[in-house]
Amino acid sequence: MKPVVGATPRVVKSDQEWREGLSPEEYAVLRQAATERPFTGEYTDTHDTGVYECRACGAELFRSETKFDSHCGWPSFFDPADSEAVLLREDRAMGMKRIEVLCASCHSHLGHVFEGEGYGTPTDQRYCINSIALRMVPQG
Template identity: 50%
Template sequence: MKKMQFLSILVITAFIFGCKEEQKEINGSAVMTQAAEVVVQTREVQDPVQADTIEVGNVTRTEEEWKKILGPEEYHILREAGTEPAFRNAYYDNKKEGIYYCGGCSLPLYSSNTKFDSGTGWPSFYAPIDPKLVERKMDRRYGMERVEVVCAQCDSHLGHIFPYEGVPTEERHCLNSLALDFKQTDI
């Protein structure tokens, strides 16, 4: 039953509704030069569809601006691709239902519907709300070859993606709690 719910959520997560040129200001920074609207499914499939429209744009800030709005630990994770300690972070064991937002720009990225316990000590998800909300980059630091996952809107480092059997997408998005803000919902 739970596996079927995960598959159902994955199938209906989002649709692209179009693009429009627009510019807005958030926290003193211009965003949304080329915005795409994405519908986000935030309820189980048995419930009536209740979706929010998200515009994915481009948040650009100078390093000085980032340092003013982020604390030192958040800056290290989000802007310098740092990693927080396993099992000593806010969301690795969070079992509440809700949405995980980017800590840099507040873009909704992951739902608790795709969160699972990987036993690694970091919050793990098998998929974002919509693939267009995150980007994958090759990370060759520290003599390893890994896939880095970053926010599609502000290019903030979130964590890495690893192969993982036993979940619908067969991948684990291993994220830093300090890269995320969680908001509980009535899913």
């Protein structure tokens, strides 16, 4: 994974420690920026109330109040739980320009953010996040 310029992760582990703490599928997405297949993730259609944490480090990333049905195949959120919960960086992989979303605490890959798609959310953004990168903690 490419380092994020100007940002230091609060959770730092060796590659071996990440491999030991994550399943092979989790490691591929979180540490190698892979993408899970659409419509296969645990949280794609979840509507429970709770907090979505980074599966790698436990940092709070999103809240259920900002989750919406985009029908894109991955969980979608219109805003992070905190303005500093995620980091954004340009991603030119796969022959296109996108904005990658990373956990600010451990710099794990979460997914991508898109703007101007017309979903009618308060931010006009869609944080398209891999379910396997998240852990939902129910509340209420």
